[in-house]
Each structure stands twice: as C-alpha cells, then as structure tokens.
Amino acid sequence: FLDDPPIQPNVVQLANGMFLQQGLVNNSSFVRMAKELYQAQMAHVNYREEPEEARNIINRWVNETTRGRIEEIIVDTFDRTTQLVLANALYFKATWETFFNEPQYTRPQPFFPDGEQNSSVMVPTMFTAGCFPYHSSPELDARIMGFPYRNRTTSMYVILPNTSDRAKLRQLQTRLDSASLDRLIGQMRQQKAIVQFPRLHVTNSYDLKLALQQLGLRTLFNRSKSNLRALLPAKKAPEPDANLYVSDMLHKIDLEVNEQGTEGGAVTITAMERSLPPVNFRVKGPFLIAIRHDPTKMLLFYGAIFDPS
Known part of the structure; x- marks a missing residue:
C-alpha cells in the first residue's frame, strides 16, 4: 500500500x-x-x-x-x-480538517450567476459529507456554513443567499459588516450536511x-x-x-480552494446523531466567502464570488 x-x-x-x-x-x-x-x-x-x-x-x-x-x-x-x-x-x-472528495471525483456541475431561471456555466464541483458549523438566517434570507482548516483556528465561511443571483448577493453585501458577520457566525451550530461546492482559484x-x-x-x-x-x-x-x-x-x-484536507479530523455522516436529516448545502449561485482567524475574528479574505468559472 x-x-x-x-x-x-x-x-x-x-x-x-x-x-x-x-x-x-x-x-x-x-x-x-x-x-x-x-x-x-x-x-x-x-x-x-x-x-x-x-x-x-x-x-x-x-x-x-x-x-x-x-x-x-x-x-x-x-x-x-x-x-x-x-x-x-x-x-x-490551508488544509481542510474534513476532506472533500479526491480530485478525480470532482465533476462539472451547473452554476447560475444570474439565477436558475437564466443560463448556467459548468464549473468543477467538489463533494463532501460531514459535520459543519451551520446557520439559516430568515432575516438575511441566506444560509452560512463554515469549513474549518486543519488547525481549527482558521475557517472558511460561505454565505449563500436563498435562490441566489447577482442582485441578491449585492443586496446581502450591503447588509453585512464585520459586526453583523461576527453575530451571524456566533449563531452557527454543528449540523450534519452534504456539501457541493465549486473548486476555486x-x-x-x-x-x-x-x-x-x-x-x-x-x-x-x-x-x-x-x-x-x-x-x-x-x-x-x-x-x-x-x-x-x-x-x-x-x-x-x-486564493486557492480545492479538495485537499486531512482525514484525521473528519466526522463522517454515519457517526452523527440521526434525529435530524442532513442539510443539503449546494452552492450553485453567487456567494460570499470569508476566511477568518477565529480566535481574533480577523478576516484574512472577504469577497463576493459571482462566477467561479
């Protein structure tokens, strides 16, 4: 072996x-x-x-x-x-705490920059299942999921408007500042999830x-x-x-976001509490990405991704 x-x-x-x-x-x-x-x-x-x-x-x-x-x-x-x-x-x-799939299993999936009612572009999409910080905000009409890196001091947060398109993401941007982002992250709880996320560079x-x-x-x-x-x-x-x-x-x-991660910190979906169904977190429209050093709440990167292709 x-x-x-x-x-x-x-x-x-x-x-x-x-x-x-x-x-x-x-x-x-x-x-x-x-x-x-x-x-x-x-x-x-x-x-x-x-x-x-x-x-x-x-x-x-x-x-x-x-x-x-x-x-x-x-x-x-x-x-x-x-x-x-x-x-x-x-x-x-940085290296993920929880693996995405091996690179050979990344597959093209449709991404809708202007909403699902309009044309799509095909982007390489990664898959994983595990337990991740998660929160759904009715106030913002958006969901947020966190992806910790291996040392657990730094995380990537993805904020995804419901039925996302360019206009909704720009509107969300105007409502989020560093204080409101910190509050949003503070509301997150561990949730089992199935994730589909575009590979980024x-x-x-x-x-x-x-x-x-x-x-x-x-x-x-x-x-x-x-x-x-x-x-x-x-x-x-x-x-x-x-x-x-x-x-x-x-x-x-x-900024490079790819499949690389460590298996040692992964929690598989079969080891989780079975009382709640897993969240399906498929990122197929414009989203915000924030990479944060969690102990200090310092943002290393923050930006909008309208079209990952």
Whole structure:
C-alpha cells in the first residue's frame, strides 16, 4: 500500500512593502516600527530615471515573498514623479480538517450567476459529507456554513443567499459588516450536511488608492496636503513643493480552494446523531466567502464570488 502524502502546513503569506524614491532618506525609527508592527519592508528605487527597473524590483519582491504564487503586482510603468509606493500581497493556502472528495471525483456541475431561471456555466464541483458549523438566517434570507482548516483556528465561511443571483448577493453585501458577520457566525451550530461546492482559484488586483479615497481618506494621496514627514529625518524632509505623499497603494490576492484536507479530523455522516436529516448545502449561485482567524475574528479574505468559472 502507498503511504498517504505528507500533510502540508497552513500558509498565510502576507507581504507589506514601502518603496521610496532614491535620494529620500528614511527615518530609521519609523522603518523599525513599521517592520515590528506590520512586517513591512522599506526599499529605495529610482522612479525618476529608471521607472521600468523600479517596477521590476517591486514585482520581484512580491514574487519572492509569496513563494511564486503572485508573480506581478504592477503592470504599468511608473510615472516619473512617483515618490512612494505602498504594496500589499496576501497568499493563503490551508488544509481542510474534513476532506472533500479526491480530485478525480470532482465533476462539472451547473452554476447560475444570474439565477436558475437564466443560463448556467459548468464549473468543477467538489463533494463532501460531514459535520459543519451551520446557520439559516430568515432575516438575511441566506444560509452560512463554515469549513474549518486543519488547525481549527482558521475557517472558511460561505454565505449563500436563498435562490441566489447577482442582485441578491449585492443586496446581502450591503447588509453585512464585520459586526453583523461576527453575530451571524456566533449563531452557527454543528449540523450534519452534504456539501457541493465549486473548486476555486481566485486571483485579483485592487486599487486601494481609489477605494480609500471613496471612503474619505484623501490627504494621504494629495501632494500639497499629505503629512508623511515621520518617514524622513527632520533635516532631510523634502521642500514644500515636493511634499512626500503616496502615489499608489496596490493590493493583490491569490486564493486557492480545492479538495485537499486531512482525514484525521473528519466526522463522517454515519457517526452523527440521526434525529435530524442532513442539510443539503449546494452552492450553485453567487456567494460570499470569508476566511477568518477565529480566535481574533480577523478576516484574512472577504469577497463576493459571482462566477467561479
């Protein structure tokens, strides 16, 4: 008999970087504090004279810190007036506590991005049966199921509107914030279930500059109003007409959800209390996904999946 493959440890790879224009001397105490509190790295690049090389340096940093999962975070060459770029990348990969099926048994199933009354797309769909945290919310007209990872400190939560489509999911998004999500998770109870869930590999890039400006954080990106002098020693602060400000704030994520898991923590459906029928949790329409470090309630990833294909 062949031995089972070794179980891979959970990986949360978070990379924060500050890339300052060459010639601007950074404040060593600020750099030390940023590294200790946020694991942020500071580097100097030459946006003015070598913008393409600056792009390559930042992309190499992202590639190395995410173990090759994120090869490129910056596509376009920088403007030569750029002074400071903040970059953030998150790579998450973990092993399930309860197995999904072996990959060869994953089968294409219809998924309905715009509701079951409209056309479908075929997506690889995984299957499992077990005991999972679950709650049905009449208030939200949605259901939530949790899928713990092997260490049981991190879980993936799937929030699925009843008769889901794009419009219902967007409506649900407006009603959920971090506090209401925590309350929803707090209402979950262990429930035996039969699960069908699409296999996912999500990669996406976000312009946090635009998002933060829409939320009201504008001075950070304003050349005349920004106050980032703490980054620089007092004697090396730039002149007023060259005030230090954030040119871009970039974020990219690589999230993989597949069949891999550990058998040791699984509870099969035959070992459960027989008084309640199993929940049929088939994800065949748009849904929300949240990966949370449960002891601290910190979200590692939160987003809407409208079409997993």
